Amino acid sequence: MTTGASSDPRLRDLTLLRRVRDRIDREFAQPLNVEALALGVHMSAGHLSRQFRAAYGESVYQYLMTRRVERAMALLRIGELSVTDVCFEVGFSSLGTFSTRFSELVGVPPSVYRDHGVDVTEGMLPCIAKQVYRPIRNREAWPPRTS
CATH class of the missing domain: 1.10.10 (Arc Repressor Mutant, subunit A)
Structure with a gap:
């Protein structure tokens, strides 16, 4: 045995x-x-x-999308690549799918995130910054409906 x-x-x-x-x-x-x-x-x-x-x-697909969006957020905060370049860099094959998934997880389109995002992680420990910027699906963040 x-x-x-x-x-x-x-x-x-x-x-x-x-x-x-x-x-x-x-x-x-x-x-x-x-x-x-x-x-x-x-x-x-x-x-x-x-x-x-x-x-x-979460599903395998959701986990994969979260990883891709996390990386995209980091690249967009750096600001050296266009949204299209970031899309392909993180593994998406369609800009439309990338924008949709990014918006669902982050709450704003990638172009808005890139243009208006301020790197507030400066001076922050990496382990804390990772938690601050971890994407949350919008429907998970919504308050529960009361009827």
Whole structure:
């Protein structure tokens, strides 16, 4: 009888999910999809999707979009690239999709963010700046409706 992580399917799945998340963090600008990510950890796409959402509270796609938008926010704050250049730099293939996803997560279009964003992170510890600028989906930030 074996003990440890190899005998517990939940721990094995969490290890594989961590690998997927780490791959997204490293390769966010590359063309990634659930099928390719699942293949990399020898899971079906459906199983990966269900397990990822259960473990991290968001879909693989949402996690990928958040990583891309976080990087885009940093590049736009620097201000050296155009919005179009930033779009392609972070892995989007469509400026329209980039603008839509950015607006959903940040609350303003990327051009507005670039033109009016002030780098308030100057002098701030990087770990705090990361939390301050972590995109939040608008619908998550909305106050609950009362009827």
